[in-house]
Amino acid sequence: MKGQNRTKGSITMAELAKICGYSKATVSRALSDDPRVKPETKALILEMARRYNYRPHTVASNLARRRTKTIGLMFPSAPRTIADPFFLEYLHGVSETLFEQGFSLLIPQVRQQRVTETIEELVAHRRVDGIILTEPRLEDERIVLLQESNVPFVFLGSTVKEDVSWVDGDNRGGICQGVRALGALGHRRIAVILGEEGLVSTEKRFLGYQDGLAALGLKLDRDLVWPGDFTRQGGYRAVVNHLDQIKAGDVTAIMACNDLMAIGAIQALNEAGVKVPEQVSVMGFDGIEVGKYLSPPLTTVQQPVYSLGREVARVLLGLIAEEHGTVHLTLPVTIVNETNTIGPASPRGAA
Amino acid sequence: MKGQNRTKGSITMAELAKICGYSKATVSRALSDDPRVKPETKALILEMARRYNYRPHTVASNLARRRTKTIGLMFPSAPRTIADPFFLEYLHGVSETLFEQGFSLLIPQVRQQRVTETIEELVAHRRVDGIILTEPRLEDERIVLLQESNVPFVFLGSTVKEDVSWVDGDNRGGICQGVRALGALGHRRIAVILGEEGLVSTEKRFLGYQDGLAALGLKLDRDLVWPGDFTRQGGYRAVVNHLDQIKAGDVTAIMACNDLMAIGAIQALNEAGVKVPEQVSVMGFDGIEVGKYLSPPLTTVQQPVYSLGREVARVLLGLIAEEHGTVHLTLPVTIVNETNTIGPASPRGAA
DNA sequence: CTGAAAGCGCTAACAA
DNA sequence: TTGTTAGCGCTTTCAG
Numbered sequence: 001m002k003g004q005n006r007t008k009g010s011i012t013m014a015e016l017a018k019i020c021g022y023s024k025a026t027v028s029r030a031l032s033d034d035p036r037v038k039p040e041t042k043a044l045i046l047e048m049a050r051r052y053n054y055r056p057h058t059v060a061s062n063l064a065r066r067r068t069k070t071i072g073l074m075f076p077s078a079p080r081t082i083a084d085p086f087f088l089e090y091l092h093g094v095s096e097t098l099f100e101q102g103f104s105l106l107i108p109q110v111r112q113q114r115v116t117e118t119i120e121e122l123v124a125h126r127r128v129d130g131i132i133l134t135e136p137r138l139e140d141e142r143i144v145l146l147q148e149s150n151v152p153f154v155f156l157g158s159t160v161k162e163d164v165s166w167v168d169g170d171n172r173g174g175i176c177q178g179v180r181a182l183g184a185l186g187h188r189r190i191a192v193i194l195g196e197e198g199l200v201s202t203e204k205r206f207l208g209y210q211d212g213l214a215a216l217g218l219k220l221d222r223d224l225v226w227p228g229d230f231t232r233q234g235g236y237r238a239v240v241n242h243l244d245q246i247k248a249g250d251v252t253a254i255m256a257c258n259d260l261m262a263i264g265a266i267q268a269l270n271e272a273g274v275k276v277p278e279q280v281s282v283m284g285f286d287g288i289e290v291g292k293y294l295s296p297p298l299t300t301v302q303q304p305v306y307s308l309g310r311e312v313a314r315v316l317l318g319l320i321a322e323e324h325g326t327v328h329l330t331l332p333v334t335i336v337n338e339t340n341t342i343g344p345a346s347p348r349g350a351a
Numbered sequence: 352m353k354g355q356n357r358t359k360g361s362i363t364m365a366e367l368a369k370i371c372g373y374s375k376a377t378v379s380r381a382l383s384d385d386p387r388v389k390p391e392t393k394a395l396i397l398e399m400a401r402r403y404n405y406r407p408h409t410v411a412s413n414l415a416r417r418r419t420k421t422i423g424l425m426f427p428s429a430p431r432t433i434a435d436p437f438f439l440e441y442l443h444g445v446s447e448t449l450f451e452q453g454f455s456l457l458i459p460q461v462r463q464q465r466v467t468e469t470i471e472e473l474v475a476h477r478r479v480d481g482i483i484l485t486e487p488r489l490e491d492e493r494i495v496l497l498q499e500s501n502v503p504f505v506f507l508g509s510t511v512k513e514d515v516s517w518v519d520g521d522n523r524g525g526i527c528q529g530v531r532a533l534g535a536l537g538h539r540r541i542a543v544i545l546g547e548e549g550l551v552s553t554e555k556r557f558l559g560y561q562d563g564l565a566a567l568g569l570k571l572d573r574d575l576v577w578p579g580d581f582t583r584q585g586g587y588r589a590v591v592n593h594l595d596q597i598k599a600g601d602v603t604a605i606m607a608c609n610d611l612m613a614i615g616a617i618q619a620l621n622e623a624g625v626k627v628p629e630q631v632s633v634m635g636f637d638g639i640e641v642g643k644y645l646s647p648p649l650t651t652v653q654q655p656v657y658s659l660g661r662e663v664a665r666v667l668l669g670l671i672a673e674e675h676g677t678v679h680l681t682l683p684v685t686i687v688n689e690t691n692t693i694g695p696a697s698p699r700g701a702a
Numbered sequence: 703c704t705g706a707a708a709g710c711g712c713t714a715a716c717a718a
Numbered sequence: 719t720t721g722t723t724a725g726c727g728c729t730t731t732c733a734g
Contacts, residue, residue: 010475010476012727012728013727013728014727014728022704023704024728024729025705025706025729026703026704026705028728028730029703029704029729029730032729036704037703037704038704041703053475055472055475055476055478056476056728057727057728058419058476058478059410059726059727059728060727060729061727061728062710062728063414063711063712063726063728063729064709064729064730065710065729065730066710070421085439085641088438088439104421104456105455105456105457106450106455107446107450124406125361125407125408125409127409232643266646267646271646290436290644293583293614293618293641294644294645294646295617295622363710363711363712364711364712365712373720373721374720374721374722375713375721376720376721376722376723377719377721379712379713379714380713380719380720383713387719387720388719388720389719407711407712408711408712410710410711411710411711412711412712414710414727415711415713415714415725416712416713416714417726476727
């Protein structure tokens with residue numbers, strides 16, 4: 001009657017214990033490599049487990065240990081989507097680390113404006129052991145909710161609040177580097193396409209832009225600050241809206257705050273008959289795979305996207321295991337494909 | 352002592368039962384909307400549950416019900432990766448449907464050549480309630496393993512075996528459509544870049560190519576059949592290896608069996624100074640987002656990638672709930688961006 | 703070093 | 719219509 005409709009080829013711990021002539025407790029200890037069990041006993045149990053193809057029952061184990069072994073992963077909300085290439089590469093890193101440690105991923109579908117409820121749902125009765133989030137905002141309501149809940153969480157992207165763990169690429173330094181590289185090619189009229197408003201990353205990248213200008217001895221010109229939203233369409237629109245300026249030679253280079261916008265910008269320039277990089281240089285930020293699909297490949301500030309994913313997961317796991325407290329981790333960035341979509345400022349650039 | 356270190360704002364069913372003055376059993380029934388409980392009782396319990404912010408404990412419930420509420424998702428193995436854009440969009444659809452039904456996703460990291468062990472691991476003690484797989488092969492060892500295990504499973508992509516559930520885009524019809532569209536533009540020398548060998552989809556798409564040729568009254572020319580592997584690099588190499596042929600005007604159009612290869616092909620053509628679509632037309636298959644990032648956007652056969660994900664999940668859930676038996680679902684495809692990377696055959700095309 | 707026993711929080715016969 | 723009673727399979731005191 002017992003153990004009848006179970007998956008074939010698999011026995012329970014109780015059965016294994018009987019076979020070995022030990023109690024469940026000892027078997028449990030042996031399997032978790034508890035030093036208290038005698039080596040010979042452990043060896044015997046392990047051997048029997050192998051022989052009888054014993055497999056631990058994860059769910060039962062989780063119940064007994066008050067954990068779920070699953071991590072909630074929140075994706076960015078509109079206008080960005082899960083299909084954003086950046087997040088795919090990032091997910092790759094996250095999932096790999098997580099699965100190495102036996103965790104599953106719960107990816108809730110976040111309905112517009114229901115972010116807090118989604119988090120509450122996740123947090124209730126610890127449906128997840130921890131949560132990974134992206135895109136911290138300057139004022140982020142999620143943070144207080146999460147802190148109250150006592151569920152460990154980590155952001156991809158630095159937060160304003162100090163007592164929150166995050167992992168991020170060097171936004172400010174990276175954009176600054178990019179602007180300086182453009183300056184080194186003789187550019188003096190460098191426009192920037194900003195990211196979505198209200199995000200910390202947008203702010204940081206804008207600061208990086210200003211740092212870059214300062215390093216070049218240039219002053220901030222509001223006409224060169226174009227709004228954007230981190231989408232390809234946003235980059236496209238930014239260029240279209242400033243086509244006159246571009247055609248007048250008032251702008252010789254564009255620093256886009258992410259690759260998707262750089263790609264959109266290049267499309268708009270192509271369509272307007274403006275040659276990249278001969279007439280206008282374009283530099284992106286992120287270093288996503290698809291930048292390489294363009295001809296020529298996109299010149300961009302490469303973030304270690306995959307590593308960001310791995311690190312975020314690693315930090316969260318550390319938090320869950322209580323191996324450490326709050327962590328802030330900034331990963332370095334580098335310019336790649338240096339001579340593709342950027343080039344020397346054209347003579348008329350001084351227009 | 353009891354119920355002390357639980358997530359605040361959440362009580363157990365036992366506590367709720369005490370509050371209501373009923374037994375756990377009745378509460379459990381009320382919460383699962385069992386018709387056997389008196390309406391007033393049910394109302395009271397529901398009200399109290401709301402008031403005390405009761406949240407069911409998923410793990411415990413799963414243990415008692417002998418299920419896990421998690422689905423194993425197998426990703427394609429090398430040379431494709433989880434970072435393949437096609438799979439991200441697909442994952443979006445899968446995860447959304449699954450989460451709506453309260454399922455989590457377990458994405459095991461599959462070590463090379465360890466596919467069968469990974470499946471065994473998943474299946475053991477029903478670590479998952481069902482499994483989603485991709486890229487069925489002509490001879491697929493996973494299928495027999497899965498069938499023996501009794502765990503419900505679905506493939507993204509049609510299988511050779513009849514008694515296996517799958518969801519797929521119309522591969523054969525789609526490629527055929529693509530070839531005919533090229534033919535309608537006057538192309539007679541249409542090369543095809545094939546997918547990875549051994550896959551059912553590669554086979555089907557090749558058949559679609561042949562159908563297309565037949566419809567155009569052309570016969571299969573082995574010189575126009577180029578091997579590939581579904582990666583961008585594969586598409587690039589295919590073109591590089593046949594550059595002489597292309598430059599000689601012996602090929603005026605290329606049908607790539609997926610978008611990534613089309614993108615690689617275009618890069619190779621660009622680098623060789625061959626104009627797309629003026630000198631050579633290129634058509635892809637899949638309709639991934641990144642195709643739109645090219646200038647001009649890639650002409651391609653659009654699969655409903657997101658819907659494929661949703662349908663795969665829906666079918667699997669149906670199988671798990673035993674609502675239906677084996678299902679074969681083919682979703683329609685359409686050509687998009689019809690006048691971008693394809694154009695009329697150039698006069699010298701008859702070379 | 704090992705075992706007995708008491709749960710983890712919920713579900714599901716079986717009775718009443 | 720409701721309650722009682724056993725578990726689900728594993729972990730973990732607490733004793734010995």
